[in-house]
Amino acid sequence: xxxxxxxxxxxxxxxxxxxxxxxxxxxxxxxxxxxxxxxxxxxxxxxxxxxxxxxxxxxxxxxxxxxxxxxxxxxxxxxxxxxxxxxxxxxxxxxxxxxxxxxxxxxxxxxxxxxxxxxxxxxxxxxxxxxxxxxxxxxxxxxxxxxxxxxxxxxxxxxxxxxxxxxxxxxxxxxxxxxxxxxxxxxxxxxxxxxxxxxxxxxxxxxxxxxxxxxxxxxxxxxxxxxxxxxxxxxxxxxxxxxxxxxxxxxxxxxxxxxxxxxxxxxxxxxxxxxxxxxxxxxxxxxxxxxxxxxxxxxxxxxxxxxxxxxxxxxxxxxxxxxxxxxxxxxxxxxxxxxxxxxxxxxxxxxxxxxxxxxxxxxxxxxxxxxxxxxxxxxxxxxxxxxxxxxxxxxxxxxxxxxxxxxxxxxxxxx
Numbered sequence: 422x423x424x425x426x427x428x429x430x431x432x433x434x435x436x437x438x439x440x441x442x443x444x445x446x447x448x449x450x451x452x453x454x455x456x457x458x459x460x461x462x463x464x465x466x467x468x469x470x471x472x473x474x475x476x477x478x479x480x481x482x483x484x485x486x487x488x489x490x491x492x493x494x495x496x497x498x499x500x501x502x503x504x505x506x507x508x509x510x511x512x513x514x515x516x517x518x519x520x521x522x523x524x525x526x527x528x529x530x531x532x533x534x535x536x537x538x539x540x541x542x543x544x545x546x547x548x549x550x551x552x553x554x555x556x557x558x559x560x561x562x563x564x565x566x567x568x569x570x571x572x573x574x575x576x577x578x579x580x581x582x583x584x585x586x587x588x589x590x591x592x593x594x595x596x597x598x599x600x601x602x603x604x605x606x607x608x609x610x611x612x613x614x615x616x617x618x619x620x621x622x623x624x625x626x627x628x629x630x631x632x633x634x635x636x637x638x639x640x641x642x643x644x645x646x647x648x649x650x651x652x653x654x655x656x657x658x659x660x661x662x663x664x665x666x667x668x669x670x671x672x673x674x675x676x677x678x679x680x681x682x683x684x685x686x687x688x689x690x691x692x693x694x695x696x697x698x699x700x701x702x703x704x705x706x707x708x709x710x711x712x713x714x715x716x717x718x719x720x721x722x723x724x725x726x727x728x729x730x731x732x733x734x735x736x737x738x739x740x741x742x743x744x745x746x747x748x749x750x751x752x753x754x755x756x757x758x759x760x761x762x763x764x765x766x767x768x769x770x771x772x773x774x775x776x777x778x779x780x781x782x783x784x785x786x787x788x789x790x791x792x793x794x795x796x797x798x799x800x801x802x803x804x805x806x807x808x809x810x811x812x813x814x815x816x817x818x819x820x821x822x823x824x825x826x827x828x829x830x831x832x833x834x835x836x
Contacts, residue, residue: 426452428524429726430515432505432670433531434459436468437699437715439487441531444723446495451727456498456523458505463555464488469712475558475586484555508674510692527694527726530671530682534664534700534710541574541660543636549658552583561657565590568656572596572645574633576603578743580661581616584625585746587657595653596620597631597645599662607741607752611768612775612791619748666701666708681708686733688722698722705736713737738805742797748773751797754787754804755779762786767818778818783809785817796820 431438434457445451465487473479492499500517507516508528516522536551538544548568550560561583564571569592573584576598584594602613617627632648636658645653666681677683677691681703688696688704698718700710709715714737724732740753758764758779767776772792778800779787784807788800799821803810816823 427454427526429453429455429527429529430523430525431455431457431529431531432515433533433699433701434461434465434499434501435531435533435699436465436712437533437719438529438531439465440716441529441698441719441723442495442497444720445727448723448727448729453527453726454498455496456500457492458503458517459499459501460504461554461556462502464491464499464501466555468553471552471555471558472582472586474555475561475583476589478589481555505670508670508695510674510695513694525694527696529722529726530690530695530697530701531699532667532670532701535667536660537663537665538660539662541633541636543638543642544660546636546638546642546658547640548638548642548656549636549660552579552659552661553664561587561659562590564657565592569593570654571657571659572653572655573659573661574645575659575661575663576600576627576629577606577661577663578604578741578745580659581620581745583659583661584620585623587659588623588625592657594624595626595628597633597647598627598629599632601629603627603629604745604750607750607756607789608791609757609777609789611766611777612750612789615773615775615791616745616748616750620746623746625746664700664710666703668701671697671701679703686735687725688718688734696722696726704734707736709737709739711739711741714739738801740797740801740804742794749790749792749794751790751794751800752788753797753801754785756787756789765818776818780810783811785810795822 466485470479470484474484504518505515506518514522514524536553550557571587571592571594573580573596576596584596588594602610603616620627634648635646636642637644642655642658645655668678668682671682672678682690682697682701684690684697684702684704688698690697699715717737718734721732721734742751763780765778774793775791777789785803790797
C-alpha cells in the first residue's frame, strides 16, 4: 500500500489532466492524497471523439474514457461541475465558485484552452456556438432536429470536423475561412486545394479569404454577412477560429504567464509548489494544442512529482496525423519551404496522393502527406532525430516500405 504523505490537487479533468492521473498510478511511489476538479459534469472523455459523436458514428458511452468508478477505484476524489476561482499561494489553498476552500501541498493546473471568439457583431445571438465540449455537441444536435442551414467560421481542423459532422446530420454547410489555405498550420496550397475538392464532393461549400462582417438576427441567428456583401442564410453558426490557453486563474494569483503559464523542464511554474501541463502552459516559448505533447508533459510531471528528479521535458516536435472528412493527412516539422531548403514532391492525382518532403543540410526537417500516411512514423522519427538522410536519398520519397534490406539495420523503423 502506498504511503500517503501529501495532498495533491489537480485543477482540470481534460485529456492532459486525466493522462497525468493515469501516469501517477503507474509510479512505484505516489505519496499523494489526490483530489481532482472538473468544471464539466462528465468524467474524463476523449475530446478527439467529439466529431464522431456529432456525426452519430460514436455514442456518449464511446466518448467517456473515465467513469466515476475509475476515480473511486484508484482512490482519487473527483469533484465534477465545480470551477476553481481562486488560489491563495500563501495559505496553499484553493477556493471554488461556492467559496469552499481546499488545502494542498502540491497543486497541478491543467485548465486547458478556451475557444477564441472574435468580436464579430452578433456573436452572442442564440444559435451561435463554439465547438469544444460535449455540451456544445448537444446544443448543435438540438438545432439539427429542426433547422437546415449551418455556417462554420474557421477552416482549421475543428471547423472542418464540425462541418463534416453536421453534414452527416443533413445540414446544408458552408465553411468560411479567412486565409486562402485551409488548415494553414498543417497544409500547403496544393494539399489545401485537394482537401477543398474533397469537401465539395461531399456537398460542403468552402469559401476561402472570406471575412465575416456580421452575424445577423434579432434574438436568434438568421444570416451572416461577409465584408464583400455576400449574405448567407444561417440557422446555426459554429465559430472555430482557434483556441487560447486558459490562464486567467494563474494570472489572478500572479504566476508568471506570457502566452501560457510559463513552466520549466519539470513543468514547475514560478511557484515551486505549483505545476502546470497541457494546452494552458508555455514551455521554452512554445504552446501546444496537440495531444502527443500534452501526454509527454503529463508523464514527465507525474514522474518528477513522484521522485524521479531525472525526468525532464525537452519540448516536442509537433506532428499531426489525422483524418479530415475521410482523408488521411500528416504534417510534421517545417513543411513550408524557404530559400535555404530543398523540397521534393510527389503528386498522384489518380490515387489522390500528395507527398512533400523538406530538407536542409542533408536532414529531413519537414513532411506533409495527403491521402497516404503509411510512412508518417518513419518521417517523424527522421525529423526528430536529425539523422543524416544520405543513405535514404534514392528512395526516401517513396517511404519506409522501400528501405532496402542493407539499410534496415541503419534505421529505427521496425521491420
